[in-house]
Amino acid sequence: MTVPGLDNEVVRDLYARFGEATFVYQATRDGMPTLWVGAERILEVLRYLKGGISKPYKMLYDLTAVDERLRKHRQGLPDADFTVVYQLLSVDRDMSRAGTPDIRLKVALKGEFPHLPTATTVYANADWYEREVWDLFGIVFDGHPHLRRILLPPRWVGHPLRKEHPARATEFDPFVLDQMRQDLDQEALLFKPEDWGMKKGTEDEDYMFLNFGPNHPAAHGAFRIVLQLDGEEIVDCVPDIGYHHRGAEKMGERQSWHSYIPYTDRIDYLGGVMNNLPYVMTVEKLAGITVPPRAQTIRIMMSEFFRITSHLLFYGTYLQDLGAMSPVFYAFVDRQKAYDVIEAVTGFRMHPAWYRIGGVAHDLPQGWERLVKEFVEHLPPRLDEYQKAAAENSMVVSRLRGVAAYDTAQALEWGTTGGGLRATGVAYDLRKARPYMGYENFDFEIPVGHKGDGYDRLMLRIEEMRQSVRIIKQCLENMPSGPYKADHPLSTPPPKDRTLKDIETLITHFLQVSWGPVIPAGEATTMVEATKGINSYYLTSDGSTMSYRTRIRTPSFAHLQQIPSVIQGQMVADLIAYIASIDFVMADVDR
Structure with missing residues (x-):
């Protein structure tokens, strides 16, 4: 019996390192090698692809998710309520006859609000992508340093890319902004340095925290960045996005x-x-x-x-x-x-x-x-x-x-x-x-x-x-x-x-x-x-x-x-x- 994916060098390498039974190979219309791997081994596989092979995948290009619960055509794929998808990119790899030089990894998850270990310990930029997946799907990444809303307001209820979440305004109750709700929303937007691991000062002096944006001509749009300052020197900062999110x-x-x-x-x-x-x-x-x-x-x-x-x-x-x-x-x-x-x-x-x-x-x-x-x-x-x-x-x-x-x-x-x-x-x-x-x-x-x-x-x-x-x-x-x-x-x-x-x-x-x-x-x-x-x-x-x-x-x-x-x-x-x-x-x- 022919093992699928062996025409790709990276897939062969992964099979040799982890065993064929670790993965389920999926054929896709774009030709990108796509492998399903268990949640318990995803970090191990990511670390190997980033530093354990020749021409490593130094970039986590994308990380997203799919709500699989209403999908009808899933023949041959692992059973899943949700899927988390990782796409890795290597700038050293060229196009080949076996498909694109990238690789796509998938993790099948079961349950209403499933858990998965954070990939921020492998790729630093997994931070925002995992926050986005939690924000929009409700998937929890254990060990993430700041798993909180990123595109939606702090007090938003629900996770909009789940299939049960309404898509049109006519499917919601009428929106009412009374004084109490406005006060609560404003309070939720206040920046608290300790939530981000920041100190308010030293023994001798206090740091200044400056809101730059979200309305500022040099911010190039509705973009807010909170600066932790020592004089005019930037000690640290926290970018805050989502003001332009339209679904x-x-x-x-x-x-x-x-x-x-x-x-x-x-x-x-x-x-x-x-x-x-x-x-x-x-x-x-x-x-x-x-x-x-x-x-x-x-x-x-x-x-x-x-x-x-x-x-x-x-x-x-x-x-x-x-x-x-x-x-x-x-x-x-x-x-x-x-x-x-x-x-x-x-x-x-x-x-x-x-x-x-x-x-x-x-x-x-x-x-x-x-x-x-x-x-x-x-x-x-x-x-x-x-x-x-x-x-x-x-x-x-x-x-x-x-x-x-x-x-x-x-x-x-x-x-x-x-x-x-x-x-x-x-x-x-x-x-x-x-x-x-x-x-x-x-x-x-x-x-x-x-x-x-x-x-x-x-x-x-x-x-x-x-x-x-x-x-x-x-x-x-x-x-x-x-x-x-x-x-x-x-x-x-x-x-x-x-x-x-x-x-x-x-x-x-x-x-x-x-x-x-x-x-x-x-x-x-x-x-x-x-x-x-x-x-x-x-x-x-x-x-x-x-x-x-x-x-x-x-x-x-x-x-x-x-x-x-x-x-x-x-x-x-x-x-x-x-x-x-x-x-x-x-x-x-x-x-």
Whole structure:
């Protein structure tokens, strides 16, 4: 009898170390090696994968859960009421024929409120992920240092991603905010240093505790961070998120596969169609849809346009936080020029919701070549001006060099991806390391830094804009002919011209638009190099018109968790520069 998974090197290694009986292998639609392991051995397996093998998995990329109690298609899987899912990433592993270089571990749990040992003793960044799982599912992680609400208010009742929890306001009792409730909610928000293991002072002096945010222009959104200060030096701090939480993953369980696309735009709301991409690619994996070359190239071109608009905003607001007022106005002029092209192609500007399952909403309009050509000729000289006048300004250099610096090991430990990781000297970009959507056909470079500080993170993104222009220019010069959408029954909706020729396609069109496609049962994930780091969707289909579980892994969530480890011992003004250098938006954090 053939043992499943032996075509993968890591699976073979795990079988040899722990025995085949320790695991249950699961085949998935994305090809990622997926192993179920008992709760009593999960930490042992995680430690081995992090430090006991060649090319170890230094990053806990994601940790989430699934409420399995209403799921119908679980053939061959261990019996479970809840499942906790770990995805590990190694930057040293390349794509292989046996599947993706990542590995997914699952733990089956039984009971109403099950327990599992905390993984914070293995991966530091498991802290926030486990708090999120407890907050939204009620799964308890024994030994966790601060197992408390993270996305929801402290006095929230229930765990919203459990299947019995209501999803719509009409399913709740009417909300009433009387004076007593308001007072109790305000009291619950008070920061108590001892709850976080902080001392209020020494024998000779008291520390100051300063609330920075949640409403502050330099906080880049509704973000609160409580600082423990000795003068202006930061002794410690506690980031507080959740003010922007809108239940985006819960919405994914109530919207049809295609009608959920506009919701994805609102995650990293500066990323536009870049947010659509991992979602529709994951649905396409589940449905077995192959996207035609023209649609792939259009997707790449528009994604790079949004990378530029996001980076221009980062550049302008970064320097504004340092005290320079002019750069943000220059950056916004060029950003509007990019949005003019985006609007001409998609019909909208910031949130076009333009990608579709199987392709894009419509073909490129007449005259798109001229608009794109004008933009790619306009931007490079402007970037040269930005770099010379501002980024290489001696005051900017002295203000950012050595500020909020961290190395590659720290970045991997905290799940840092994108520019934050590349600034440490690691040339890891998914568009090169794991090409998707046709990026392997493009010629571009991966900018890297050397010191991992605030200045490297600034310069790196300026160079990334140059590389995006380079990619867009290649799309312009080599745009394939052919359809802009796959000819597949689950592509929504079918081409309009065919609905006028035969009744079967007309019926399919009606059903796909009203109900949405019925996606085959299975699970898959897709990772993309988004504007702020690696973004991914992990979708579970139960053979229905909507997702059974929608998991959105965003880079900003991981990046904010890293703040205390980087900023301790530095000044409050350095925190402002560090926050700006992260390049995040709170919708990307809170979802």
